[in-house]
Amino acid sequence: xxxxxxxxxxxxxxxxxxxxxxxxxxxxxxxxxxxxxxxxxxxxxxxxxxxxxxxxxxxxxxxxxxxxxxxxxxxxxxxxxxxxxxxxxxxxxxxxxxxxxxxxxxxxxxxxxxxxxxxxxxxxxxxxxxxxxxxxxxxxxxxxxxxxxxxxxxxxxxxxxxxxxxxxxxxxxxxxxxxxxxxxxxxxxxxxxxxxxxxxxxxxxxxxxxxxxxxxxxxxxxxxxxxxxxxxxxxxxxxxxxxxxxxxxxxxxxxxxxxxxxxxxxxxxxxxxxxxxxxxxxxxxxxxxxxxxxxxxxxxxxxxxxxxxxxxxxxxxxxxxxxxxxxxxxxxxxxxxxxxxxxxxxxxxxxxxxxxxxxxxxxxxxxxxxxxxxxxx
Numbered sequence: 422x423x424x425x426x427x428x429x430x431x432x433x434x435x436x437x438x439x440x441x442x443x444x445x446x447x448x449x450x451x452x453x454x455x456x457x458x459x460x461x462x463x464x465x466x467x468x469x470x471x472x473x474x475x476x477x478x479x480x481x482x483x484x485x486x487x488x489x490x491x492x493x494x495x496x497x498x499x500x501x502x503x504x505x506x507x508x509x510x511x512x513x514x515x516x517x518x519x520x521x522x523x524x525x526x527x528x529x530x531x532x533x534x535x536x537x538x539x540x541x542x543x544x545x546x547x548x549x550x551x552x553x554x555x556x557x558x559x560x561x562x563x564x565x566x567x568x569x570x571x572x573x574x575x576x577x578x579x580x581x582x583x584x585x586x587x588x589x590x591x592x593x594x595x596x597x598x599x600x601x602x603x604x605x606x607x608x609x610x611x612x613x614x615x616x617x618x619x620x621x622x623x624x625x626x627x628x629x630x631x632x633x634x635x636x637x638x639x640x641x642x643x644x645x646x647x648x649x650x651x652x653x654x655x656x657x658x659x660x661x662x663x664x665x666x667x668x669x670x671x672x673x674x675x676x677x678x679x680x681x682x683x684x685x686x687x688x689x690x691x692x693x694x695x696x697x698x699x700x701x702x703x704x705x706x707x708x709x710x711x712x713x714x715x716x717x718x719x720x721x722x723x724x725x726x727x728x729x730x731x732x733x734x735x736x737x738x739x740x741x742x743x744x745x746x747x748x749x750x751x752x753x754x755x756x757x758x759x760x761x762x763x764x765x766x767x768x769x770x771x772x773x774x775x776x777x778x779x780x781x782x783x784x785x786x787x788x789x790x791x792x793x794x795x796x797x798x
Contacts, residue, residue: 581704585697585711592690599686602627606679607727610672618667621675622657625650628682638662653678 602624609620615637623635629646640661642650650657654674659665667675701711 582706582710585701589694592693596686596690599683603679603683606676610676618660621672622661624679625675635661
C-alpha cells in the first residue's frame with residue numbers, strides 16, 4: 422500500500438520535497454509519503470490516494486473525524502489564517518467535505534503545513550538568538566544579564582570596602598600623625614622663642630620615636646632617636662632641659678628633616694593605597710570610602726608653601742646691621758631684591774613681639790629661619 426502511494430507521489434510531483442504522514446492501521450502504523458502541498462490539487466490527490474490507502478486511510482479517517490468533530494472544520498480556515506498559516510483552496514474545500522477520508526487528508530495536510538510553519542519559526546528564532554550572541558561577543562549589544570546589571574547600577578560590597586580600608590589603616594594613621602607634627606613644626610618655625618625650639622625638637626623626636634616625651638625640662642627618647650638627634654643636630658638636651666637656644670642653622674635643619682620624614686610617610690601611604698584604589702575601581706566601590714585620605718589638598722599645599730618660606734635659608738655671612746639691637750646678618754636678597762637683615766632678639770612684650778625698635782620707613786619685619794628679618798616693603 423505504501424509503495425503505491427510512493428509511486429503515485431513520485432509521478433505527480435517528481436521534483437517535490439516529500440513529507441511523512443503516519444496513519445493508524447490495525448495494530449501498527451502505515452507510512453504514506455506525500456509531497457509538500459503548494460497547489461490546489463488536494464481534492465484530486467485525495468481521490469487518488471483514497472483507493473490506494475484503503476484500510477489505512479479509513480482508520481486515520483476515523484481518528485481525524487473525531488479531531489474534526491472536536492473543532493469545527495468550517496472554522497479552521499479563518500483560525501489558521503489568523504495564525505499565519507496559509508491554507509490552499511483544495512485543502513480548504515477538503516476540510517469542509519462530507520467525506521471522512523477527504524477531511525482526514527485535508528486535516529493531515531493542514532497539520533503538515535502548521536508543523537512546517539512552526540519549524541520555520543523555530544529555525545528563525547534560533548538564527549536570531551545566534552546572531553544576538555555574536556553581537557554580544559563582539560560588544561555591539563549587551564546581553565540580558567548585562568542589561569539587568571546595568572539597570573541595577575554598581576552593587577557595593579561594603580565588607581570589601583571595610584577590608585581594604587582596614588589594610589590602609591596603619592599607613593594612613595602614620596601619615597596623618599606625621600602631617601600633624603610637621604604642620605606644628607612649620608608653625609613653630611615662624612616664631613623665635615623657647616617654646617618653638619622645643620616644638621621643633623619634639624617634632625623630630627616624635628617622628629623617630631612615637632613614644633618619646635619632649636617638653637620643658639624633660640627629654641626622653643629611645644637610644645636610636647637620641648643617637649640620630651645628637652649626630653644631626655648636636656646637644657638638643659641642653660635646649661630642652663637647660664637655658665640653651667637653637668641656632669638658626671639647627672632650626673632650618675630640624676625643619677628640613679621633618680619634611681623628609683613627612684615626605685617618606687606620604688610616599689609609604691600612597692604606595693600602599695595605589696593597588697587598593699585600583700582594586701576598588703575594578704569592583705565598582707567608592708574610592709573615597711576606601712582611601713580615607715587623611716589630609717586635604719589645600720592643607721598639603723599650605724604645608725609646602727610654608728616650608729618654602731621657612732625651610733631653605735641661605736647661609737648668612739657675618740655682618741653687623743647698623744643700629745639694630747642684637748647680632749645681625751645679611752641673609753641674602755629678598756624676593757624684591759632688597760637686603761634681608763636677620764635679627765636674633767628675644768621677644769619682650771606683646772606689643773612688640775620681636776623685641777626690636779620700630780622698623781624704618783618703607784621697611785617691615787618678617788620671620789625667616791634665621792629669626793626676624795628686616796625687608797623693604
